[in-house]
Each structure stands twice: as C-alpha cells, then as structure tokens.
Amino acid sequence: xxxxxxxxxxxxxxxxxxxxxxxxxxxxxxxxxxxxxxxxxxxxxxxxxxxxxxxxxxxxxxxxxxxxxxxxxxxxxxxxxxxxxxxxxxxxxxxxxxxxxxxxxxxxxxxxxxxxxxxxxxxxxxxxxxxxxxxxxxxxxxxxxxxxxxxxxxxxxxxxxxxxxxxxxxxxxxxxxxxxxxxxxxxxxxxxxxxxxxxxxxxxxxxxxxxxxxxxxxxxxxxxxxxxxxxxxxxxxxxxxxxxxxxxxxxxxxxxxxxxxxxxxxxxxxxxxxxxxxxxxxxxxxxxxxxxxxxxxxxxxxxxxxxxxxxxxxxxxxxxxxxxxxxxxxxxxxxxxxxxxxxxxxxxxxxxxxxxxxxxxxxxxxxxxxxxxxxxxxxxxxxxxxxxxxxxxxxxxxxxxxxxxxxxxxxxxxxxxxxxxxxxxxxxxxxxxxxxxxxxxxxxxxxxxxxxxxxxxxxxxxxxxxxxxxxxxxxxxxxxxxxxxxxxxxxxxxxxxxxxxxxxxxxxxxxxxxxxxxxxxxxxxxxxxxxxxxxxxxxxxxxxxxxxxxxxxxxxxxxxxxxxxxxxxxxxxxxxxxxxxxxxxxxxxxxxxxxxxxxxxxxxxxxxxxxxxxxxxxxxxxxxxxxxxxxxxxxxxxxxxxxxxxxxxxxxxxxxxxxxxxxxxxxxxxxxxxxxxxxxxxxxxxxxxxxxxxxxxxxxxxxxxxxxxxxxxxxxxxxxxxxxxxxxxxxxxxxxxxxxxxxxxxxxxxxxxxxxxxxxxxxxxxxxxxxxxxxxxx
Amino acid sequence: xxxxxxxxxxxxxxxxxxxxxxxxxxxxxxxxxxxxxxxxxxxxxxxxxxxxxxxxxxxxxxxxxxxxxxxxxxxxxxxxxxxxxxxxx
Numbered sequence: 001x002x003x004x005x006x007x008x009x010x011x012x013x014x015x016x017x018x019x020x021x022x023x024x025x026x027x028x029x030x031x032x033x034x035x036x037x038x039x040x041x042x043x044x045x046x047x048x049x050x051x052x053x054x055x056x057x058x059x060x061x062x063x064x065x066x067x068x069x070x071x072x073x074x075x076x077x078x079x080x081x082x083x084x085x086x087x088x089x090x091x092x093x094x095x096x097x098x099x100x101x102x103x104x105x106x107x108x109x110x111x112x113x114x115x116x117x118x119x120x121x122x123x124x125x126x127x128x129x130x131x132x133x134x135x136x137x138x139x140x141x142x143x144x145x146x147x148x149x150x151x152x153x154x155x156x157x158x159x160x161x162x163x164x165x166x167x168x169x170x171x172x173x174x175x176x177x178x179x180x181x182x183x184x185x186x187x188x189x190x191x192x193x194x195x196x197x198x199x200x201x202x203x204x205x206x207x208x209x210x211x212x213x214x215x216x217x218x219x220x221x222x223x224x225x226x227x228x229x230x231x232x233x234x235x236x237x238x239x240x241x242x243x244x245x246x247x248x249x250x251x252x253x254x255x256x257x258x259x260x261x262x263x264x265x266x267x268x269x270x271x272x273x274x275x276x277x278x279x280x281x282x283x284x285x286x287x288x289x290x291x292x293x294x295x296x297x298x299x300x301x302x303x304x305x306x307x308x309x310x311x312x313x314x315x316x317x318x319x320x321x322x323x324x325x326x327x328x329x330x331x332x333x334x335x336x337x338x339x340x341x342x343x344x345x346x347x348x349x350x351x352x353x354x355x356x357x358x359x360x361x362x363x364x365x366x367x368x369x370x371x372x373x374x375x376x377x378x379x380x381x382x383x384x385x386x387x388x389x390x391x392x393x394x395x396x397x398x399x400x401x402x403x404x405x406x407x408x409x410x411x412x413x414x415x416x417x418x419x420x421x422x423x424x425x426x427x428x429x430x431x432x433x434x435x436x437x438x439x440x441x442x443x444x445x446x447x448x449x450x451x452x453x454x455x456x457x458x459x460x461x462x463x464x465x466x467x468x469x470x471x472x473x474x475x476x477x478x479x480x481x482x483x484x485x486x487x488x489x490x491x492x493x494x495x496x497x498x499x500x501x502x503x504x505x506x507x508x509x510x511x512x513x514x515x516x517x518x519x520x521x522x523x524x525x526x527x528x529x530x531x532x533x534x535x536x537x538x539x540x541x542x543x544x545x546x547x548x549x550x551x552x553x554x555x556x557x558x559x560x561x562x563x564x565x566x567x568x569x570x571x572x573x574x575x576x577x578x579x580x581x582x583x584x585x586x587x588x589x590x591x592x593x594x595x596x597x598x599x600x601x602x603x604x605x606x607x608x609x610x611x612x613x614x615x616x617x618x619x620x621x622x623x624x625x626x627x628x629x630x631x632x633x634x635x636x637x638x639x640x641x642x643x644x645x646x647x648x649x650x651x652x653x654x655x656x657x658x659x660x661x662x663x664x665x666x667x668x669x670x671x672x673x674x675x676x677x678x679x680x681x682x683x684x685x686x687x688x689x690x691x692x693x694x695x696x697x698x699x700x701x702x703x704x705x706x707x708x709x710x711x712x713x714x715x716x717x718x719x720x721x722x723x724x725x726x727x728x729x730x731x732x733x734x735x736x737x738x739x740x741x742x743x744x745x746x747x748x749x750x751x752x753x754x755x756x757x758x759x760x761x762x763x764x765x766x767x768x769x770x771x772x773x774x775x776x777x778x
Numbered sequence: 779x780x781x782x783x784x785x786x787x788x789x790x791x792x793x794x795x796x797x798x799x800x801x802x803x804x805x806x807x808x809x810x811x812x813x814x815x816x817x818x819x820x821x822x823x824x825x826x827x828x829x830x831x832x833x834x835x836x837x838x839x840x841x842x843x844x845x846x847x848x849x850x851x852x853x854x855x856x857x858x859x860x861x862x863x864x865x866x867x
Contacts, residue, residue, distance in 0.1 A: 076817045076818060076819075077817045079817070080813060080817065081813065081814055081817030081818075108843060109842060109843040109844045110843075111842040111843065112819045112841075112842050112843070112844050115819060140843065253822075256816055256821055257821075257823070260821065260823070260824075264842075267842075284845075285829070288829070288830060288838065288845075289830070292830055292835075292838060292847075294833040294834055294835070297835075387847070388847075391835060391836075391838075391847040391849075392835070394835060394836075394849055395834060395835050395849075395850070398849075496811070496814075497807075497811060497848070497849045497851035497852055497855075498836060498847065498848065498849030498851070498852075499814055499815060499818055499846065499847070499848055499849070499852070500846070500847050501818060501844055501845065501846055501847075502838060502845040502846065502847050503845075504845075
C-alpha cells in the first residue's frame with residue numbers, strides 16, 4: 001500500500017459506522033471488491049424514486065471497526081452518459097455525504113480510467129484509489145508504479161488482484177488510515193487559463209448559491225452549458241467567453257481535451273512497458289474473431305443461450321423434486337397435521353396449510369432452476385461475454401426497434417418473467433428498455449408449461465410436443481409484434497447507435513458470481529413468495545364461502561363465491577368456446593392472473609370438492625420421515641436422467657408419455673376427467689392460447705410496475721388480456737366457422753375494429769409523447 | 779501516435795480495414811450521441827486500432843487499451859486520419 005497526504009482534514013476515526021462509496025467504470029472489478037469486503041453482510045434495495053438496485057453492506061476493517069460500503073453502479077463520467085443507474089451513481093457522488101470515495105481502476109487500461117479520476121478530484125472529497133487487475137496489466141506487458149501514481153494524485157493507492165483476493169489485507173489497512181486521515185486529492189496542474197477560469201467561476205458559484213461542490217459545478221457548467229442553473233448563466237457566459245478568447249478553442253471541447261491530456265500524460269508517467277502482450281490478450285483477440293464473427297456470431301450466441309437454458313433447467317430438475325417434496329411434506333402436510341392436532345377447524349387448516357403452505361411450496365420448488373439461471377447469467381456477465389452478445393445481436397434486434405441486449409431478458413423469460421423484466425436494466429436506452437420490459441409477459445414461462453401438459457395429456461396426445469412448441473412460438477412472435485407495434489406508435493423512435501465497451505474475457509470469481517446469484521434469488525423468493533402465499537390463502541377461502549339468502553355463509557363449492565364470481569365472467573369467455581357450466585376453467589384463469597403455478601392446483605381443488613373428496617385426508621396421518629426420504633431419493637434418480645434431458649430441457653418428450661405428462665402437470669385424475677368433459681380439442685387450444693398471452697402473474701406485473709411505472713403496467717395488463725381474448729376467440733371462431741359463419745364474421749369484425757382503435761390510440765399517444773419530447777429539448 | 783505521424787487525408791471509419799490504425803478527426807451527428815462516445819473515451823484526437831470490421835454489424839476498435847464496439851450507424855459519422863506513409867514506412 002502506498003500513500004501520500006497532501007491535505008489532512010481530520011485525525012480520528014468517525015463515530016458510528018463511516019460510509020464509503022465504491023465507484024469505478026463498468027467492468028473494473030468493483031463488485032468483486034465489494035463482495036470481498038462485505039461477504040454475505042449485504043442488503044439490496046432500491047435507490048429512492050428509481051428502480052436501480054442499491055447495494056450496501058457492512059465491512060469489518062479490524063476488531064470493532066466496521067464501515068458501511070455502498071456499491072455504486074459503474075459509471076464512465078460524472079458529466080453524463082449511461083442509463084438510470086449511472087445517473088443515480090452521479091447524483092450520489094455529487095450530493096450525498098460519505099466519509100471516503102474509493103475509486104477502482106483497471107490497471108490494464110489506466111489511461112481511460114483516469115478520466116473519471118480527473119472528475120472525482122474536482123469533487124474535492126477524500127479519495128482512495130484501488131489499482132485492480134495488476135495481473136492483467138502485466139499480461140499486457142505493462143507495470144504500473146503505484147507509488148508514483150500515489151505521489152502524483154496525492155491519495156493512497158492500493159494495488160490488487162481482487163478476483164484472487166490479493167491485496168485485501170492491504171486494502172483494509174489503507175481504508176482504516178484513509179478514514180482517519182481524510183486525505184484530499186491533489187488537483188491536476190491545468191493550463192493556467194483553464195485553472196483561472198475554473199477558480200473564478202467556482203468563487204462566483206460559492207458566493208451566489210453557496211454550493212458546497214462549487215469547484216465541480218464550475219467544471220460541469222463550463223463543459224455542459226445545458227446543465228447551468230439560471231442563477232449562474234450570466235457568470236458562466238462571461239467566464240466561458242474569456243476562456244475561449246484566451247485559449248482560442250471552444251470551451252466545450254477544451255475541457256475534455258484537458259482531461260484526456262492529463263490522463264494520457266499521467267498514465268504514461270507511471271507505466272513501464274515490460275514486454276509483449278501475454279496469453280490473455282492473445283486469447284481475447286482469438287476468441288473475438290469467432291465470437292464476434294460476421295456469420296458465426298449469432299449461432300454461437302444462440303448456442304450459449306441454449307446451454308444456459310438447458311443447464312439451468314436440466315440441472316435444476318435434478319433438485320426440483322427434492323425441493324418440491326420436502327417443502328410439501330413440511331409446509332403443507334406437516335404443518336396441516338400440526339394444526340389438526342391443536343384442534344384447528346378444517347377451513348383454517350385448508351387455508352393455512354393448503355393455501356399459504358401450498359403457495360410457498362410452489363415458490364420453493366422453483367428455486368433450483370431459477371437459482372441456476374441467475375448463477376449462469378452472473379457468470380456470463382462477469383466473463384465478458386454479455387457485452388459481446390449485445391453487439392452480436394444488435395443488427396437483428398434493431399429491425400424491431402430494439403437494442404441487441406434485449407434478447408437476453410427474452411431468453412430468461414422462458415424460465416420466469418420476473419427476472420427477465422429485472423434483466424432489462426442492462427439496456428441503457430430508456431425507450432429500448434420500456435419496449436423490452438413490455439415484451440416479457442408474452443414469453444412462455446415454465447409455470448405455464450404445467451397447464452400445457454395437463455391439456456396435452458387429454459386433448460393432444462400424439463402431437464402434444466408440436467402444440468406446445470406452437471404455443472412457445474406464438475409467445476415469441478407476439479412479443480416481437482408488441483415491440484414493433486409500440487415502436488412504430490406510442491414509443492416511436494429508433495434504437496440508439498450501438499456503442500459498448502468489450503471487456504477482456506475473464507474467468508469470474510466463483511465467490512462473486514455465487515453472491516450475485518444469491519442476492520437475486522433471495523429477492524425473487526421473498527417478493528414472489530409473499531404474493532403466492534397471499535393468493536393461496538384467498539383461493540382456499542373462496543371455494544368454502546358464498547352469498548346466500550342469509551348473507552355470507554359457508555357453502556358447498558358450487559354455491560361459493562368462487563363459483564358465483566366465475567359464473568358471472570363465463571359469458572365473456574363464451575366466444576372462445578367456454579360453456580356456462582365450465583366455470584372452473586374461468587376460476588383457473590382468475591387464479592392464474594395471480595400466479596400461473598396455481599391454475600392446475602385450483603382446478604384440482606375445485607374438481608376434488610365437486611367430487612366430494614376428503615380434503616383433510618392428506619393432513620390426518622402424514623408420514624413426514626418417509627416423505628423426506630422419498631424426496632432425497634429423487635436427487636440420484638433425476639441425476640441419472642440428466643444427460644438425456646440436455647436435448648429436451650423443457651421435457652417435451654414427456655408429452656408423448658401419458659403418465660410422465662400427468663406427473664409433470666400435477667393434475668389429478670379427477671381434473672383430467674373433468675377437462676375431457678368440459679373442453680373440445682379446439683376450445684382447449686383456444687384456452688391455452690389465452691393462458692399463454694394474458695397477464696402472466698401478479699409478481700410479473702409488480703416487477704413491471706417497478707421498472708416502467710403504473711401507466712405501462714396497466715396498459716400491459718389490458719393489452720395482454722385483450723390480445724389473449726382476441727387470439728383465442730379468432731382461433732375458436734374460425735375453427736367452428738361452418739357452424740356459425742355470421743357470428744364468426746361478427747367477432748372478427750369487432751376484433752379488427754378494436755385493433756384499429758388501439759392503433760389510433762397508440763399513434764395519438766406517440767404524437768403527444770414526441771411533442772412533449774421536442775418541447776423538453778427546445 | 780504523434781501529430782507529425784498522422785496523414786492529412788480524411789476518411790470515414792467505413793473506409794478502413796481490419797488492422798488499420800488511425801486518429802479520430804471528427805464525429806458528426808447529434809451532439810448527445812457524440813457525447814456518448816466522449817464518455818466512452820473516444821473524441822477527436824483519440825488514436826485507435828481497428829480490431830474487427832467494418833462488417834454488417836460495425837467495428838470493434840482498440841483505443842488506449844480498451845476494446846469498444848461501434849454499431850454500423852457510426853461508420854460514416856466518424857471521420858479519421860491515418861498514419862502518413864512516412865510514419866508507416
């Protein structure tokens with residue numbers, strides 16, 4: 001560790017837990033350092049008012065000495081650029097009080113990272129530099145003199161190889177000392193004319209608005225005239241004019257030029273060339289020739305995504321039954337048994353063990369595949385591949401008005417729409433991000449597959465695989481159609497020209513990847529779990545109570561609130577082939593709007609009650625130990641099928657085997673029998689199309705609201721239901737055209753008019769949006 | 779690359795080939811888009827080596843040790859100057 005103090009503004013460690021902010025360019029290894037420092041002592045929330053994740057954690061520097069570490073989103077500059085996440089980081093650095101700013105530099109590309117250092121210095125706050133990835137610099141044939149850098153910047157500089165944990169002890173020591181000493185950085189020697197202008201404007205700002213960061217604000221207003229507060233415009237103009245006359249250059253160009261020259265000169269002074277580029281550089285060059293190949297790039301990307309998808313789902317399936325059966329044994333049967341033992345009434349046992357316990361069981365069974373998806377995505381992000389994937393796909397996605405990286409959330413959406421919507425944060429263009437988010441509800445998630453399976457067993461035996469494939473394809477086409485439609489109307493515009501840094505390929509730190517995946521999984525389980533448990537509780541209450549002549553009373557299921565509400569909705573679904581007595585199908589759709597996982601469960605519950613089954617039997621005498629043993633035995637059993645599932649990650653092959661399909665769908669024999677009586681193959685197909693296209697689940701809509709706001713969430717809900725109804729109705733009506741040609745033409749005309757009205761409404765919205773945008777720019 | 783080593787001829791990025799070196803002369807187009815390049819470390823005066831392209835997607839270039847991918851839309855908007863024949867020789 002090297003340190004050099006140019007200014008000391010304090011001598012004792014601040015009371016309580018001091019705050020330090022980690023800042024740096026994207027891909028500099030900042031999050032790896034954050035994970036090293038904080039371990040599992042992390043919290044993830046949102047920055048106030050925006051959906052950007054706020055990651056902070058507690059780090060122990062020595063016995064009894066803790067600090068709060070805030071991991072800011074990666075930024076290239078304090079002066080603009082990037083998406084919402086970078087704006088949050090800028091605002092935090094400029095406005096919030098932290099005891100120490102810690103900038104992480106990539107030693108292998110020092111010159112570029114020093115551009116941000118130049119801006120941070122102008123904030124005039126205590127600074128510490130981590131010179132990360134010194135091994136990569138060596139591989140490039142470069143040696144950085146950390147001590148020389150420290151002397152020139154006037155702040156401590158700690159060399160590290162964070163990926164391997166090298167330099168962590170020195171970093172902790174340096175942080176302790178920096179927090180005690182409050183070391184302020186040494187200002188660069190700008191050209192006299194630049195320095196005089198900055199000082200003059202800074203003094204004026206201090207006098208006029210008492211701005212604490214007057215020096216940085218002076219720089220900002222000179223370089224970015226559009227950001228000048230009205231009170232400072234006259235002063236800015238005067239100083240800028242003088243600076244322009246003195247230098248003969250445009251101020252807006254002069255200041256970046258000064259920063260670039262300083263960074264280049266400093267990097268060259270502290271860097272020694274030690275030899276030729278090493279194997280990492282050569283490997284990156286060679287890999288890029290294939291991975292970014294004009295023709296092979298796209299197939300390679302699709303292969304990588306397929307691999308992620310297959311490994312996540314096939315690997316997840318090894319443990320899925322264990323998680324499913326263990327949580328069912330404990331949270332449903334065990335818990336229900338306990339409630340019966342303490343004398344709880346049947347309805348309460350059903351609601352708590354069947355409803356809440358059953359809901360949690362559903363969420364827990366999804367942990368293995370979703371956890372693995374998060375793990376692989378974190379691996380791909382840290383390996384440097386994700387940026388390349390965005391570049392490779394940019395040309396194709398641009399045709400529907402989307403940036404290249406929009407394809408990544410789409411693929412995640414096959415697993416679950418919630419992480420897919422959250423994954424759209426990688427898109428920095430706000431328009432592209434909104435479009436990408438609005439596409440996700442149409443991607444057929446794994447929960448919908450259980451419903452397809454149950455119907456395929458009854459109606460499409462022999463060609464179930466083709467029907468399910470068709471449903472997946474319809475979802476993709478509808479997602480692309482939605483992006484195209486909105487991109488031409490309400491969200492008119494073009495994807496911004498592509499520009500992205502391609503970091504060198506790296507073998508990610510397992511610890512860092514695991515921690516990132518764990519944080520995302522934890523958020524998913526907590527958020528989705530709460531919703532599904534609440535829905536489960538309601539769904540187990542509704543079939544037991546109903547409006548009677550004496551008011552709300554306990555009734556049989558055919559007179560329950562569930563039946564009454566569903567029957568009232570049945571006429572709306574009549575054009576897509578749902579008959580009046582098929583109200584359980586509508587109840588399934590209503591429950592499915594909350595969570596697709598509960599559709600088959602709801603149908604099971606309804607048909608079981610209608611058949612007069614004993615709902616308490618499963619809780620009366622459960623053999624928990626045997627159930628846990630059976631659950632454990634599924635792991636080796638499923639592992640033996642792992643290889644064969646690589647060619648069929650979604651289990652389409654099971655569609656050709658009746659028993660396997662029934663087991664996968666979770667439908668009871670009563671449910672299958674009732675489905676056969678209530679639907680025809682055509683109405684079943686229409687129903688499945690509706691299931692595919694309408695609201696995916698409450699958690700997805702919640703995520704959608706958080707990412708793009710209430711307005712788009714409500715639009716997406718209404719649009720999804722409308723499109724689902726239109727597609728299902730058209731399929732059923734044209735499938736039965738011969739029986740009622742006039743009705744078919746009538747519904748088709750009504751749908752065409754509705755679509756036209758939607759188009760006009762969206763165009764109108766687009767015009768209004770463009771006008772507002774122009775006014776803002778003007 | 780020193781200023782004296784740079785030729786006078788101005789070309790667009792689209793006219794270069796893989797392996798060519800150059801210096802950005804000017805960036806045309808909307809100011810906010812040029813700003814995006816500035817933030818990524820590319821501005822008039824930045825030296826670079828073309829690593830991949832130009833092809834249907836755009837180019838990948840190396841500037842100050844950093845690989846940056848640029849979409850096709852930039853190819854005609856970025857004007858460059860290449861090393862002079864004397865500097866090459």
